[in-house]
Amino acid sequence: MQIGTLAIVGVGLIGGSIGLAVKRRRLAERVIGVGRRQESLDQARRLGAIDDGFLELAPAAKVADFMIFCTPVHRIAGQVLDAAVNCSKGAVITDAGSAKATIVSELDGRLPRDVNFVGGHPLAGSEKRGPQHADADLFRDRLTILTPRRQTNAEALERVTAFWTALGSRVKTMTPEEHDRALALTSHVPHLLASALAGSLPAELSELTASGFRDTTRIAAGDPELWTGIFLQNQPQVLAALDRFDYQLNEFRAALLSQDEARLRQLLEQAKRVRDALGS
Amino acid sequence: MQIGTLAIVGVGLIGGSIGLAVKRRRLAERVIGVGRRQESLDQARRLGAIDDGFLELAPAAKVADFMIFCTPVHRIAGQVLDAAVNCSKGAVITDAGSAKATIVSELDGRLPRDVNFVGGHPLAGSEKRGPQHADADLFRDRLTILTPRRQTNAEALERVTAFWTALGSRVKTMTPEEHDRALALTSHVPHLLASALAGSLPAELSELTASGFRDTTRIAAGDPELWTGIFLQNQPQVLAALDRFDYQLNEFRAALLSQDEARLRQLLEQAKRVRDALGS
Numbered sequence: 001m002q003i004g005t006l007a008i009v010g011v012g013l014i015g016g017s018i019g020l021a022v023k024r025r026r027l028a029e030r031v032i033g034v035g036r037r038q039e040s041l042d043q044a045r046r047l048g049a050i051d052d053g054f055l056e057l058a059p060a061a062k063v064a065d066f067m068i069f070c071t072p073v074h075r076i077a078g079q080v081l082d083a084a085v086n087c088s089k090g091a092v093i094t095d096a097g098s099a100k101a102t103i104v105s106e107l108d109g110r111l112p113r114d115v116n117f118v119g120g121h122p123l124a125g126s127e128k129r130g131p132q133h134a135d136a137d138l139f140r141d142r143l144t145i146l147t148p149r150r151q152t153n154a155e156a157l158e159r160v161t162a163f164w165t166a167l168g169s170r171v172k173t174m175t176p177e178e179h180d181r182a183l184a185l186t187s188h189v190p191h192l193l194a195s196a197l198a199g200s201l202p203a204e205l206s207e208l209t210a211s212g213f214r215d216t217t218r219i220a221a222g223d224p225e226l227w228t229g230i231f232l233q234n235q236p237q238v239l240a241a242l243d244r245f246d247y248q249l250n251e252f253r254a255a256l257l258s259q260d261e262a263r264l265r266q267l268l269e270q271a272k273r274v275r276d277a278l279g280s
Numbered sequence: 281m282q283i284g285t286l287a288i289v290g291v292g293l294i295g296g297s298i299g300l301a302v303k304r305r306r307l308a309e310r311v312i313g314v315g316r317r318q319e320s321l322d323q324a325r326r327l328g329a330i331d332d333g334f335l336e337l338a339p340a341a342k343v344a345d346f347m348i349f350c351t352p353v354h355r356i357a358g359q360v361l362d363a364a365v366n367c368s369k370g371a372v373i374t375d376a377g378s379a380k381a382t383i384v385s386e387l388d389g390r391l392p393r394d395v396n397f398v399g400g401h402p403l404a405g406s407e408k409r410g411p412q413h414a415d416a417d418l419f420r421d422r423l424t425i426l427t428p429r430r431q432t433n434a435e436a437l438e439r440v441t442a443f444w445t446a447l448g449s450r451v452k453t454m455t456p457e458e459h460d461r462a463l464a465l466t467s468h469v470p471h472l473l474a475s476a477l478a479g480s481l482p483a484e485l486s487e488l489t490a491s492g493f494r495d496t497t498r499i500a501a502g503d504p505e506l507w508t509g510i511f512l513q514n515q516p517q518v519l520a521a522l523d524r525f526d527y528q529l530n531e532f533r534a535a536l537l538s539q540d541e542a543r544l545r546q547l548l549e550q551a552k553r554v555r556d557a558l559g560s
Binding site: 126218251 | 407482519524533554559
């Protein structure tokens with residue numbers, strides 16, 4: 001794995017963590033950050049996540065041979081298109097967006113011939129925002145999903161795989177559609193439920209919440225802008241996953257309505273088995 | 281606050297934590313535990329949570345002047361009735377059950393004249409079980425709800441209030457019905473949702489979960505037996521709270537269906553405000 005200039009577009013929690021991890025492992029000669037606010041770029045530089053900051057995409061694209069987009073999902077495809085025309089031959093572009101099919105299809109056949117895109121999604125993160133929460137170990141022992149198409153350049157896929165492996169992550173390949181169907185169930189619907197639960201709490205009952213409510217709603221503190229984008233980009237799969245959840249919730253409701261003790265216990269035992277298997 | 285002999289019925293996480301806290305603060309001359317398994321009692325004694333263990337309720341009731349029931353909610357009322365006939369004059373009985381109206385009404389007018397019951401619920405706990413997870417500080421800076429009736433003996437209420445205050449807890453008084461309505465929203469429905477979410481996860485997607493899914497479903501690892509009891513005892517309020525949640529979930533679903541970006545962001549922002557206010 002050798003990168004000349006790595007450009008990280010969006011130096012928040014994910015982008016900042018990538019920068020810290022790359023610099024600690026000396027995976028690139030130079031790490032540059034691209035952001036909309038000078039303040040964030042300065043902060044990322046002070047934290048040691050990037051060497052230099054750029055407010056514009058074009059000059060960063062011109063000097064980078066490897067670019068990773070860590071911006072909100074609904075901005076990624078447009079930004080990649082803007083960047084790609086400025087990239088030099090052989091540049092590899094990837095991203096860290098939580099929904100993949102829309103991005104990948106928006107880029108299909110629209111990039112310059114010698115610029116290659118590989119969709120990616122590291123399953124790591126936090127409800128926290130900003131480079132001040134960045135962590136060089138955020139991706140260690142985590143899973144990163146890459147979503148190549150049949151037409152994806154094999155060498156670019158190899159470079160992106162090597163990149164995440166070097167950051168300590170395992171890498172798994174799926175189609176963008178498989179990814180989006182799975183993540184709707186494992187991430188997007190949980191976020192929706194946590195938000196609906198937090199949103200349904202009457203203000204006067206805040207003091208009657210304990211650690212259970214706080215755990216269950218923790219991710220509802222995530223960035224509304226970011227999550228609006230994820231939900232809209234993955235809308236059909238999120239709705240389908242919500243139906244699947246609803247089915248299970250209705251099993252609970254039916255058992256409760258009929259006061260079916262054995263069924264209720266069975267449902268709770270099944271849920272406990274699943275949860276216990278995930279570990280803490 | 282001075283207790284001669286404190287009897288803790290059920291020496292699991294909550295009972296064990298009460299024992300540790302009482303002994304550390306020297307709030308009772310003697311702490312005895314009542315349990316169904318000698319092994320748990322021995323463990324609680326080794327951990328310093330109790331001085332002696334009893335497998336039977338009657339002999340413990342005879343020597344205790346303050347009893348606290350930390351058994352599953354659906355057993356508490358029956359056990360209190362069994363214990364009360366053996367209690368000496370002036371004994372105070374309380375509990376730590378997560379649903380209150382059924383227990384309190386089952387005991388109404390059925391206790392011996394000089395034995396007083398005050399319903400209680402410390403808002404502290406964990407998905408973990410057993411005295412090995414007990415923590416002397418579990419109740420510090422937490423809230424304990426007491427649910428007296430108009431006819432509840434004032435001195436008994438004072439003693440139970442002093443007990444929890446001495447363990448570091450704040451104490452708030454509510455009617456059993458107010459408690460159950462509130463906790464359905466802040467604890468019981470969150471548990472139901474976490475369990476339904478865990479239960480709806482296809483086995484092959486386990487590896488695609490990250491910290492968000494784990495946080496949101498953490499409480500689904502709780503004891504199925506215990507929670508079956510809570511759900512059934514508080515069934516009407518849990519169903520009503522579920523309807524309230526459903527209303528909010530449908531707001532999200534409608535915004536998603538109509539791809540109403542502004543509304544989705546608004547709902548997520550509202551949820552974030554609520555969650556941010558709760559702290560980590």
